[in-house]
Amino acid sequence: MMTSSPEELARLQVVHAFQILDTPPETVFNQLVQFAAHICRTPIAAITIIDERRQWFKAAVGLDLHQTDRAISFCTHTVQQKTPLIVSDTLAHPLFSQNPFVIGEPHLRFYAGVPLIATGGAAIGSLAVMDTQPRMLDEAQLATLPMLAGQVILHMELRRQRQQLEAVAAERRQMNQALRRQALHLQEAQRIVQVGSWELDLQSDQVLLSEQASRIFGIAHQDRPQDRASLLRRVHADIRRDIERIMADAVKFGHALDLEYRLVSSDSTIRHIRSRVHVSGQNHGLHAILGTVQDVTQQHQAQERLHLLDASISRLNEIVMITEAEPHDEPGPRIVFVNHAFERITGYAPADVIGHSPRLLQGPNTQRTALDRIRTAIEQRQPVLVELINYTRTGQEFWLESHITPVAQDHGQVSHFVAIQRDITQRKLAEAHIERLAFYDSLTQLPNRRLLLDRLHQACAIIRRGRHMGALFFIDLDNFKSLNDTLGHDKGDLLLQQIASRLAVCVRSTNTVARLGGDEFVVMLEDLSEMPLEAAAQAKLVGEKILGTFAPPFELDSHAYHCTASVGVTLFDSQLQHVDELFQRADLAMYQAKASGRNALRFFDPEMQAVVTTRVELERQMRHGLQAQEFVLHYQPQTNAAGAVIGFEALVRWRHPAQGLMLPGVFIALAEDTGLILPLGSWVLTCACRQIAAWSNRPGQPQLSVAVNISARQFRHQDFVDQVLAALHNSGANPRNLKLELTESILVEDIEGTISKMQSLQDTGVGFSLDDFGTGYSSLSYLKRLPLNQLKIDQSFIRDVLTDPNDAAIAHTIVALGQTLGLEVIAEGVETQGQYDFLAQ
Numbered sequence: 001m002m003t004s005s006p007e008e009l010a011r012l013q014v015v016h017a018f019q020i021l022d023t024p025p026e027t028v029f030n031q032l033v034q035f036a037a038h039i040c041r042t043p044i045a046a047i048t049i050i051d052e053r054r055q056w057f058k059a060a061v062g063l064d065l066h067q068t069d070r071a072i073s074f075c076t077h078t079v080q081q082k083t084p085l086i087v088s089d090t091l092a093h094p095l096f097s098q099n100p101f102v103i104g105e106p107h108l109r110f111y112a113g114v115p116l117i118a119t120g121g122a123a124i125g126s127l128a129v130m131d132t133q134p135r136m137l138d139e140a141q142l143a144t145l146p147m148l149a150g151q152v153i154l155h156m157e158l159r160r161q162r163q164q165l166e167a168v169a170a171e172r173r174q175m176n177q178a179l180r181r182q183a184l185h186l187q188e189a190q191r192i193v194q195v196g197s198w199e200l201d202l203q204s205d206q207v208l209l210s211e212q213a214s215r216i217f218g219i220a221h222q223d224r225p226q227d228r229a230s231l232l233r234r235v236h237a238d239i240r241r242d243i244e245r246i247m248a249d250a251v252k253f254g255h256a257l258d259l260e261y262r263l264v265s266s267d268s269t270i271r272h273i274r275s276r277v278h279v280s281g282q283n284h285g286l287h288a289i290l291g292t293v294q295d296v297t298q299q300h301q302a303q304e305r306l307h308l309l310d311a312s313i314s315r316l317n318e319i320v321m322i323t324e325a326e327p328h329d330e331p332g333p334r335i336v337f338v339n340h341a342f343e344r345i346t347g348y349a350p351a352d353v354i355g356h357s358p359r360l361l362q363g364p365n366t367q368r369t370a371l372d373r374i375r376t377a378i379e380q381r382q383p384v385l386v387e388l389i390n391y392t393r394t395g396q397e398f399w400l401e402s403h404i405t406p407v408a409q410d411h412g413q414v415s416h417f418v419a420i421q422r423d424i425t426q427r428k429l430a431e432a433h434i435e436r437l438a439f440y441d442s443l444t445q446l447p448n449r450r451l452l453l454d455r456l457h458q459a460c461a462i463i464r465r466g467r468h469m470g471a472l473f474f475i476d477l478d479n480f481k482s483l484n485d486t487l488g489h490d491k492g493d494l495l496l497q498q499i500a501s502r503l504a505v506c507v508r509s510t511n512t513v514a515r516l517g518g519d520e521f522v523v524m525l526e527d528l529s530e531m532p533l534e535a536a537a538q539a540k541l542v543g544e545k546i547l548g549t550f551a552p553p554f555e556l557d558s559h560a561y562h563c564t565a566s567v568g569v570t571l572f573d574s575q576l577q578h579v580d581e582l583f584q585r586a587d588l589a590m591y592q593a594k595a596s597g598r599n600a601l602r603f604f605d606p607e608m609q610a611v612v613t614t615r616v617e618l619e620r621q622m623r624h625g626l627q628a629q630e631f632v633l634h635y636q637p638q639t640n641a642a643g644a645v646i647g648f649e650a651l652v653r654w655r656h657p658a659q660g661l662m663l664p665g666v667f668i669a670l671a672e673d674t675g676l677i678l679p680l681g682s683w684v685l686t687c688a689c690r691q692i693a694a695w696s697n698r699p700g701q702p703q704l705s706v707a708v709n710i711s712a713r714q715f716r717h718q719d720f721v722d723q724v725l726a727a728l729h730n731s732g733a734n735p736r737n738l739k740l741e742l743t744e745s746i747l748v749e750d751i752e753g754t755i756s757k758m759q760s761l762q763d764t765g766v767g768f769s770l771d772d773f774g775t776g777y778s779s780l781s782y783l784k785r786l787p788l789n790q791l792k793i794d795q796s797f798i799r800d801v802l803t804d805p806n807d808a809a810i811a812h813t814i815v816a817l818g819q820t821l822g823l824e825v826i827a828e829g830v831e832t833q834g835q836y837d838f839l840a841q
Helices: 006-017 027-040 074-081 139-170 176-193 211-217 228-232 237-253 297-314 340-346 368-379 425-439 449-465 480-487 489-504 532-548 579-595 606-627 664-674 677-696 720-731 744-748 751-762 805-821 833-840
Strands: 044-050 054-061 067-069 085-087 110-117 123-131 195-201 206-209 257-264 270-282 285-295 319-324 335-338 384-391 397-408 414-423 469-477 512-517 520-528 554-556 559-561 565-572 601-603 631-639 645-656 660-662 705-710 738-742 767-773 790-793 824-827
Touching: 006 123, 027 044, 027 054, 027 123, 027 139, 044 074, 074 085, 074 110, 074 123, 110 139, 123 139, 139 176, 195 211, 206 211, 211 285, 228 237, 237 257, 237 270, 237 285, 270 297, 319 340, 368 384, 368 397, 397 425, 425 449, 449 469, 449 512, 449 520, 449 579, 469 489, 469 532, 469 579, 480 489, 480 559, 489 512, 489 520, 489 554, 489 559, 520 532, 532 565, 532 601, 565 579, 579 601, 606 645, 606 664, 606 677, 631 677, 631 705, 645 664, 645 677, 664 677, 677 705, 677 720, 677 738, 705 767, 720 738, 720 751, 744 767, 751 767, 790 805, 805 824, 805 833
Parallel strands: 565 601, 645 705, 705 738, 738 767, 767 790, 790 824
Antiparallel strands: 044 054, 044 123, 054 067, 085 110, 110 123, 195 206, 195 285, 257 270, 270 285, 319 335, 319 414, 384 397, 397 414, 469 520, 469 565, 512 520, 554 559, 631 645, 645 660
16 A cells, blocks of 8 residues: 555545545446447456545446455556556466455456546546456557546546536636636547537527537637527528427426437538537526537448448348357357348347357257368358358258358458358258159158169278178068059058068168169168178078068058068178179079068078078077976086085086987077077076075085076076075075076176175175186176175186196186185186196195
8 A cells, every 4th residue: 555655645635636536427437438348348447546545436347346445456556656557467467466356256367557647647546447367458459548548537627627617606706717727628628529518698598619619510719609599500400490499498497408410511511419408507597508519420420321231231131140250169259240031040039149159050960060161260260151050949950051251350350250141941952852862762762772772882892891791681572463453553552661661660770771663672781790600690680570570461541461571681791792793692592582482581692591590490499498398407516625515516408309418508609699598597597496495405414505607698687686586485495505606797897786786695695606717807807896705717727727837827816816805716627636636735
């Protein structure tokens, strides 16, 4: 804070002499701060005065403050140094980095203040612009601020002078010299701000004009008054009587006036004038009318040009949108203008979008490539022409051809962008219609032969670069000709449309269903496995799904029509033949399907067809075997280090009526693929629990555990826990004698769900063993979290444990890990005494 030095005391006298502290807001000062904020493009501007203990705000925009402590004000430093104070980043300035208005609301980061230097050189306050972002002012802004500060002090001077003039009216004789000085100041101020003053003496009906007022009225300045009637004759004839009436009312009722009218100069030029009128009274009588006069012709002409431009743009059919040039990032440049065509096309009123980003028109199908082009052009300040999908207020898509052009100011800097946008929705719909006619079947709306060939060539190119396989299905309706002959072609067309709808839901959206013509359809798959047998199995499932979609009858108006189809399939991979050959192979396979009795699926490759047929037959036999109770459980003993039997592992076998006893390796994978693993696993679990109960009921029989292998698909079933508990309850088996063996594949996904299920069963006494430990890749990271009782060393590590040091090290490590974690360890596939002895150590 400044000390009370003689200079400071003199400054305070000047401050108080203005008699402006704690006065209500005044329009001229509010306009000046608004103009300062506009010129400098800052959200905050203020006129402040510094007295003995505070900073007081005479006018402000962007701040809701009346006063602050003098010690923390920026204005104090501006007043102290009597020169402009520019702080581009307050956080980086040693004087202001900890200022409460910097680190707290309103978080000021930029300050530019110009001292208000009163006549005599005393700095009484400042005109300042502020921002919540670090920034700089350009040269024009830096030059304008002192001029505006001069206007502020000038209006303060004028304000004080008006007060003094009112005082002079009572003390005219004693204050003649001071009045002349004030008059000179007023005259200079009027010249600067181009505002003249006048006084109408109601007694003499004479008007005394200031020099600036005489200049505005086009009268050679002279000290003698002008006749009021002669001045009124200069007012445009259309409004002269209105002005006379308004003035008479003002005199009669004592109203202040603020009005605009037109003057006709001696050369017939029409100018627009603004006058403010104050009726002055003395005691109970009126003696004078005081007023100001200002030539606002240029402002009026500018407004007329704006109105003309707005009216012209409003009548355009094309959208006109003007946005700011920045920011490029979120939330993007803001809209400052839209015309009527914008509201008509988009449904958004100007008030809905002014101040918002054009991004509100974008939606899910707005093209990213077009937006990137616009962004690049804006960043480079270049024009751009794009076609873009936008959305109306109701969410309807429409197309715009948008020509975006930068607008530069006099200094060359781009401040705005103008977008001229034409609605091209109808043209795009016409183009889409033409494309559909060229590439789609008009009856079913499916891709036609031309589009199918194009997609097939693309699929072939992709498959050549990759390793997966594709498949081509030829579908030919059985006895379609008889339908046309009996029910007519309209029913045939209806059937084809319904078949197209059913086929479309048989495949993924990334695959293709096409109509070649007549009753021939084609399905192309391009995402099959890279393994031929797996690809064939996948294609077969789709083929069966296609045949199955023909099972429900087709409703042809009042007719329920049953239709079948013959389907031929050919696979193709990176070694594929020509596209024409693919068609020939699929067509040949389709004819083989027809020759087999129709309503059938046939592969082109006879060997692959045989494999698929064998697999289908094995699946059928397995379903029958489950119903005929052909599966049995064998129990493999588990011993401890002393050789005593401590439990068994339940191993499923298939007593095939034709092929004898079949091991799991033959049928478990098929059971997994077909879902038969669920009924098979449930049967194994039920039988094992019954065996546990049977052994436990034998007198003197030790409590032996039984381990049951659980597949990933079985474990992930939502009712798995309930199924285990039901098997235990129904059999009467002790849960502590049941051990469930899980593979590491179960841990690959949903570890939290896995732990929850294991914990629920372990709470009842059921134990868990991690099967084939060491062959997976994810169990170690979850091992400490899993409620396990046992680790099972995979037999692949036991087989060569005596000859392969790596296998020996792995077995040793797993045993040590189990001991460290307090888990049992069991080895699978111990076949020799040497292996047994090694592990027993």
